[in-house]
Amino acid sequence: MSLSMSSPRFVGRGGSTTTLENCLNGVRTMPPMNGQENETDKEAVKMVQQALVDLGYLPTYDEVDGEFGPKTSKAISRFKLDRKLLPADGVVGKKTSEALDAEFPTRPTNSGPFATFVTDKRLDDDIADLLNELRGFMFLTWAGQTADFALHELNNKNLVGIVRAANAQKIKDQINPQHHSKVDNAISMLLAGNPSTGPFAVATSFEQPNWIRGFILFRDDFLNLSTPGDERHIRTLLALAHELTHFRNRVLSRDLLSEPITADNYVDLALADNAFLASGVRTESVRKNFIEEISCRHVSWRVHQDLVIAHAEQQIVAGVIVRPHALDELKSNLTVGRLFRAVLQFAEDGANPIQIYGDNGYMSALLGPPPGNFNRQVGLWFKSVERLLFHDDPTKKNEVRDLINNEFAAAQPQFATSNAIPTGMI
């Protein structure tokens, strides 16, 4: 019978898991004995290097490069020596993979105030841990408030739950059967995606009399691959913040969808109508998606800044960063023009705005002549972003509103003449 890895960080990683399990079963070693290497092996090497970093045998995350060089080899050797795995050479075989697996047992759960929702099957245990981790950053207002908001909304049952798609059936108990199809739709949406491009998570809302509630589902493989210290772990925290912002704006989202097509919000009314007739997708929904996505991405970006700054502050304390002014540079990252520029790029994004905000042809048509229409449209919709909810603290909300207004004022003079990114913006 063949043996399997059991620690979550080594399980479900495709070819990398196979490589490590082959080592565990004595079928091969790392580095391979015949000296050949392929892409899958590189990923497996990264997985081992990451474990060595987390165990303190490799000094920094820079070492996680997928190259089984002398440093990795030496680290393996010291790891084996400490565990009396002889010969303590720098090779990962049967005993080393077994010992590495034993170092990372199923993660002890540490969900703080979120634990009760795990019992109620409204949160998966690892999602509760993630929320509790964010809550640990209470002094960092954007990261901390995300968790605080979630806690509040779980308590008042506006937020039904946050679980991976495989566990979505569990939250159906909390939802009126007439809305169970919404859960099924969210699951299908996640399954139709892909593990590297997403969607990774979906926030869905549904209406009861006088009440709009919601739930968030995660793609299983996206969540399963998130381990502490892993880049994916940060992405999971950011996805949580992003989807919680969708949830926070569920009422406004409905309102945006019901606003008529008028010159206040659309630079080309005929085009807005025609795009709908040609595609069957309402241009109101393109606008709604656009505005909402910008808001969610902005919050997620602010949370990321928080996490980066927290990490840098820890490094200053530990003496790793000796130039604290680097941190000041990080903190003053919100220069005028950055946000508008990001929004403009989002509007143009790549070959496929259909995927990111559901463009029905309206936005892509605006890219043609006359010049300026595309920028004017982005500007108008960008301006509406200030109506959304970002933060429980009104000071922070005003901060975002001021930011949007400043950027709008700086970009506006050039809207009428050009579709290019306004000059003079940083």
Ligand SMILES: [Zn+2]
């Ligand atoms: Zn989104």
